[in-house]
Amino acid sequence: MRCRRPVDCSSSDDGNRSNIESCFDTEDEESDPNTNPTDVDTDIEGDDEVDTSWLLDEDKDHPPEYYLNQEDEFDESEYTNEDYSENSCLLLDFIEERFFQYCKYTRKDPERMMRDISLRVINTFFDWLLNQRRGKGGRRVRGVRSANTLGTYWKVFRLVHERATGEKIRGEINRKIHRILRKLVKKHKLTKGKREKTAMYVEDLVEYLQTNLTTTKKRYTHGRHRIQLVLFCQLAGFSGNRPQALLNLRYRDIVVTLLRDPNGGPHRILIEFTCEFTKQFLGVKDANKFPLPEIIFDPSLILSLHVFLLGLIFADRAFAAPNLTSARQLSRLDIRPGYQQLELLLKPSILDVPVFRKSVRTGYGYEISPHEPLSYATLLSLMKAVGVIAGFLQPTRPYCLRYGAGNEFNQSGDVSDALQNMMLQHANIDTFIKHYLPRRVTADVRAIVSGYEPQKDLMRAACRMTRWIDPNRPQNLTREQSQSVDKHHRLRQLLAQRARWNRRFKGAATKQPGYGSLSSDIVNLRQRLRATLLKKLRDQWDVENPVNEVELQLSGLKFNDNPGTKVQVIDEMPLMQKRLVKTVMTMPGTTVEEEFCRRNAAIDTVAAYCHFQEGGAVAMPRGRPPTQAKGACPQLVAVDAEKQALSAAMLLVFTEKRPTICFVCLGEASLPFEKRVYSFGSPGDLTKHFKRKHLSNIRGGDWIGCKVCRMSLEHKMHLQNHAARIHGTVS
Numbered sequence: 256m257r258c259r260r261p262v263d264c265s266s267s268d269d270g271n272r273s274n275i276e277s278c279f280d281t282e283d284e285e286s287d288p289n290t291n292p293t294d295v296d297t298d299i300e301g302d303d304e305v306d307t308s309w310l311l312d313e314d315k316d317h318p319p320e321y322y323l324n325q326e327d328e329f330d331e332s333e334y335t336n337e338d339y340s341e342n343s344c345l346l347l348d349f350i351e352e353r354f355f356q357y358c359k360y361t362r363k364d365p366e367r368m369m370r371d372i373s374l375r376v377i378n379t380f381f382d383w384l385l386n387q388r389r390g391k392g393g394r395r396v397r398g399v400r401s402a403n404t405l406g407t408y409w410k411v412f413r414l415v416h417e418r419a420t421g422e423k424i425r426g427e428i429n430r431k432i433h434r435i436l437r438k439l440v441k442k443h444k445l446t447k448g449k450r451e452k453t454a455m456y457v458e459d460l461v462e463y464l465q466t467n468l469t470t471t472k473k474r475y476t477h478g479r480h481r482i483q484l485v486l487f488c489q490l491a492g493f494s495g496n497r498p499q500a501l502l503n504l505r506y507r508d509i510v511v512t513l514l515r516d517p518n519g520g521p522h523r524i525l526i527e528f529t530c531e532f533t534k535q536f537l538g539v540k541d542a543n544k545f546p547l548p549e550i551i552f553d554p555s556l557i558l559s560l561h562v563f564l565l566g567l568i569f570a571d572r573a574f575a576a577p578n579l580t581s582a583r584q585l586s587r588l589d590i591r592p593g594y595q596q597l598e599l600l601l602k603p604s605i606l607d608v609p610v611f612r613k614s615v616r617t618g619y620g621y622e623i624s625p626h627e628p629l630s631y632a633t634l635l636s637l638m639k640a641v642g643v644i645a646g647f648l649q650p651t652r653p654y655c656l657r658y659g660a661g662n663e664f665n666q667s668g669d670v671s672d673a674l675q676n677m678m679l680q681h682a683n684i685d686t687f688i689k690h691y692l693p694r695r696v697t698a699d700v701r702a703i704v705s706g707y708e709p710q711k712d713l714m715r716a717a718c719r720m721t722r723w724i725d726p727n728r729p730q731n732l733t734r735e736q737s738q739s740v741d742k743h744h745r746l747r748q749l750l751a752q753r754a755r756w757n758r759r760f761k762g763a764a765t766k767q768p769g770y771g772s773l774s775s776d777i778v779n780l781r782q783r784l785r786a787t788l789l790k791k792l793r794d795q796w797d798v799e800n801p802v803n804e805v806e807l808q809l810s811g812l813k814f815n816d817n818p819g820t821k822v823q824v825i826d827e828m829p830l831m832q833k834r835l836v837k838t839v840m841t842m843p844g845t846t847v848e849e850e851f852c853r854r855n856a857a858i859d860t861v862a863a864y865c866h867f868q869e870g871g872a873v874a875m876p877r878g879r880p881p882t883q884a885k886g887a888c889p890q891l892v893a894v895d896a897e898k899q900a901l902s903a904a905m906l907l908v909f910t911e912k913r914p915t916i917c918f919v920c921l922g923e924a925s926l927p928f929e930k931r932v933y934s935f936g937s938p939g940d941l942t943k944h945f946k947r948k949h950l951s952n953i954r955g956g957d958w959i960g961c962k963v964c965r966m967s968l969e970h971k972m973h974l975q976n977h978a979a980r981i982h983g984t985v986s
Contacts, residue, residue, distance in 0.1 A: 565858045
């Protein structure tokens with residue numbers, strides 16, 4: 256780490272005052288004390304005509320009553336409260352709502368309780384809050400498990416009290432509250448340790464992104480999500496921005512430029528993106544702009560955000576030039592003599608569209624929403640799922656990338672203290688030391704103290720996430736383990752109660768009030784029990800597997816250097832995913848022309864994959880895969896088999912009276928092959944699928960038609976009539 260200069264925080268107030276005063280600083284302007292303030296200088300240099308008539312037009316002023324009404328209607332309460340962000344306001348409202356619930360439960364007036372706040376009330380309220388296991392709408396909540404969370408709730412409660420009464424809590428209560436919090440922590444057995452701030456470095460990021468591209472254990476609803484996850488990790492890992500700041504990126508925040516190389520090399524693609532500060536307490540902060548030049552002969556395109564961002568841009572047809580529709584056309588562009596750049600402008604109609612967008616279900620599968628951004632909750636769940644598949648021990652959260660980038664900035668001699676604070680949006684270096692610097696010492700202290708050369712590579716390997724990767728760590732429950740949770744006494748009671756309802760009402764149980772909530776309780780309890788069992792198995796594996804590994808090796812076990820798992824994964828990929836992996840994970844070319852062809856092919860493949868509909872989770876076939884003839888090309892055999900299966904399915908949806916293949920899924924070319932030709936157990940099951948997946952997701956304004964028959968239909972009822980009359984699917 257670089258040596259840090261001490262930060263003088265005493266001058267912060269003066270600095271803020273000087274910044275405010277600089278807005279009105281006019282020392283550089285020549286002024287005449289005899290000048291009339293109402294005079295207007297209309298002698299403007301230049302040929303451009305400037306309209307100054309509005310400065311002299313007195314007839315457009317409002318009457319006095321207009322301003323008097325503004326004085327009477329002015330509400331000072333809107334400006335007395337603190338200006339918090341949306342997430343902070345949600346937390347404030349949550350604590351306030353909980354306090355009202357507590358007062359209602361104890362039959363007391365909340366306004367009076369808040370006004371006459373005391374240690375006795377605070378202690379009882381937080382004790383009640385820690386005992387709650389049901390949230391809004393009766394939904395089960397995890398509850399408070401950490402002492403840090405309890406401390407945060409107390410700080411928020413102070414702000415709630417100040418917002419409700421206009422006064423801060425007395426200093427006497429603040430001095431004594433820590434004893435009450437310690438007592439509550441001990442009583443409710445809350446954990447005192449802080450969550451480890453795991454940093455994801457570039458070596459970890461490469462392993463993570465490779466798993467995301469190659470895995471078939473995780474099926475996204477739409478192929479664009481797989482690409483968006485790669486791009487998000489690249490942007491967060493290189494810039495260290497907050498996750499929400501990146502999720503808020505719009506196309507107007509991105510600038511693509513063809514830049515002349517000052518050293519005489521080939522022109523480079525320069526991508527600049529601007530991230531607005533997400534924490535906007537007391538106003539909007541300055542936005543940071545990050546210029547990222549292209550790296551030619553990049554050893555791995557898996558880390559090339561130019562490939563994935565340009566792939567998204569081409570997929571959205573976002574370039575303003577109407578003929579710039581393919582990455583291969585980038586190599587034909589040049590910069591005029593005397594110019595240093597060629598800016599590739601984006602369409603004005605797409606500037607306000609988010610780069611990271613969510614998927615929505617339609618009558619024909621999943622599509623990417625044209626305007627709705629991807630939520631942080633969805634991003635977090637996707638990142639955690641891929642991390643489990645990759646075998647990481649620690650949860651892979653978006654903030655891991657920010658921690659990793661911050662540590663790299665801190666240890667780099669090319670990044671000053673001021674630049675680091677600006678990029679991370681910190682007031683001073685103390686914020687990084689307190690909240691971002693990991694508590695795992697990354698320096699070889701023994702070598703440093705002894706005067707030896709520090710083993711930097713070994714220490715880096717000891718501190719990165721890939722050190723704890725274990726591909727054999729349990730990722731999912733087996734069928735037997737999943738069914739074993741039904742033996743839980745509470746779940747058995749709920750299942751018996753539902754069985755009694757089914758016997759009593761004989762087919763009409765689902766229409767009875769309370770049956771839906773009973774089924775939801777069963778599903779939720781099963782999920783909690785299975786999650787608890789999986790965590791127990793993973794913890795047990797981490798304790799027992801190292802001991803078993805040592806015993807096996809001491810008994811003479813030899814490792815298999817070629818387990819052959821990669822080939823099996825590649826064979827299970829859809830054709831579009833195979834093409835994506837092959838074009839992105841290629842070696843650099845030997846010439847500039849070959850390297851540009853490699854880059855362009857990867858961009859076009861990424862753009863095509865953004866239109867591929869993965870369709871979410873799919874049941875894998877249980878039987879053994881069919882054997883192939885010796886000497887036959889596996890790719891050609893697979894293509895021929897898919898063509899034959901599609902032709903047979905197409906014939907069935909026209910000839911069978913009650914087929915079991917969905918004609919809507921069959922006609923959706925963006926769906927995976929196994930979903931297009933999937934055969935349901937009975938025509939009744941197909942009817943349920945047709946209603947649930949297609950008819951229920953048709954909204955007003957959606958295009959309705961049959962892609963198998965290549966015809967448009969007028970409305971939803973027309974589609975139902977066509978399905979029953981032509982394809983034998985009744986609804």
